[in-house]
Amino acid sequence: MEKQIPPASTGSGRSAQADDAAGHLRPLESRTRDMDVLDALADMIAKAGLKVGDRLPSELVLAQRLAVGRSTIREALKSWQSLGLVTKRTGSGSYLAADVSPGSFHIPLTIKLEGESLLRTHQVRRALEVAVTREAACNATDAQRAEIRARYEHLMAVFHSGEHWYAADHAFHRAIYDASSNPLFGEVIQQVQSAFHRIYTEPFGTTAIGAASLALHGALCDAICDGDAERAVEQINIILDETEKDVRRILATGVLDAGRPK
Amino acid sequence: MEKQIPPASTGSGRSAQADDAAGHLRPLESRTRDMDVLDALADMIAKAGLKVGDRLPSELVLAQRLAVGRSTIREALKSWQSLGLVTKRTGSGSYLAADVSPGSFHIPLTIKLEGESLLRTHQVRRALEVAVTREAACNATDAQRAEIRARYEHLMAVFHSGEHWYAADHAFHRAIYDASSNPLFGEVIQQVQSAFHRIYTEPFGTTAIGAASLALHGALCDAICDGDAERAVEQINIILDETEKDVRRILATGVLDAGRPK
């Protein structure tokens, strides 16, 4: 991203050599005060055992304790805020919004909003869902399989009661992610999904998207609980096919709001 | 992430209903001044045609033009900085680091640095690489296939010359991403890879990782250019198997630096 790709012509070896040599250099970031503040905050959070939702000390307190100006504290918190690690409420305080353990770091993804973004994010989701489903089917513990089944039954109960089943569906899929023994899959999928929702602002789980696929979740649940990876992958693909049909229908009707996401 | 998952017990339907109802609500962001500034900046960048690497107007100028305090400008730019959209150089200015087109947005990922993070990011990469390889084999245009082959030949030329082939390998894989007709795949993979590199600071492309797989790239290139998706997927899996072996070897020798990434 920050590096220019050399031309494909095999002729000039000099510039390629120079580029390769430069490949050994990493931009040494000038330690700025904000970073020190964030490190200190991460330590504080770990040592104080703060959990998601807890309130951080006020900016004034932090500034005094760390012996820096409030502006510096604010800029540091701004970084975390834009990474989704904290949320700030005017007049109230800063609240932990994610698990900030020292030794966790963050990669921002940039997605361009174009006409087919919905399909694109769905494609990425499919690749990840297939992998995570296979993982879960192969590696889930008995407790995790029981959890998946419990979530599935809860989902069906909610659905048959006629209530909105967004949260229940979310919980079901998340149980699968958790069973995959690789939390990164779940994180990436959830973030991609959140991008999906930001593009198409209508809440997932209404009749618009996914309703047709709900009847198929039972087979997926069974396959995972049986440890049958191939059948599970087959089922998740069928489910995603249904969702993709819905997405294409939405694209065809041109419901996609042209406005940029805020 | 900001929502509590209801307990799996199927007993209480009330809380689940409340959560489902809440699923229809989106957090309405209290328009804060920073956001307005960022919107204005995005417009400015679009209208002025600023490209990656260009310098933004100074904070003072921006503050005066937008009639806000410099603090506000700084906090807004801090957001973009932490999202990797701009880089700031002390005493020099702020520089565009990514394509900030109005209508692009950003999803931050959190990765915990643990012993097996390398394997986890590699697993995610595998899921995405398989998908993107299949896409590329099926949908690449003739020009794109030619580009892939050119990059491959360049890669081999660089390799046989004994120089470092990091950039060339990067370019080869990127040509595949570009041929997939879904730029999102490439973006996600590159970001995951950059996380990989931040964990294991040694540059990819030295003898440590990937050298064994280089000989296998030819078959991958052929399969994609032939449009044989299944063979291409098979080949990329073999390549990733080799890389995974290297990763496991690194983990076994405990080379992973214990320090947190800065």
Add this chain to the structure above:
DNA sequence: TTCCTTCAATCTGTCTGACAGCCTGACTGC
């Protein structure tokens, strides 16, 4: 007693002004 109103303390969002250190381009002397 219980509920509602009011209020004061607290906190964030924003602006102003200031200063040190870094960067850059132009100038100067050789």
Add this chain to the structure above:
DNA sequence: GCAGTCAGGCTGTCAGACAGATTGAAGGAA
């Protein structure tokens, strides 16, 4: 032509101030 020097511009950081939002507690009404 070239290298060193310097002034101006820019960012990083701090201190102080004020408006608006929030919150919890005190106090009054039913």
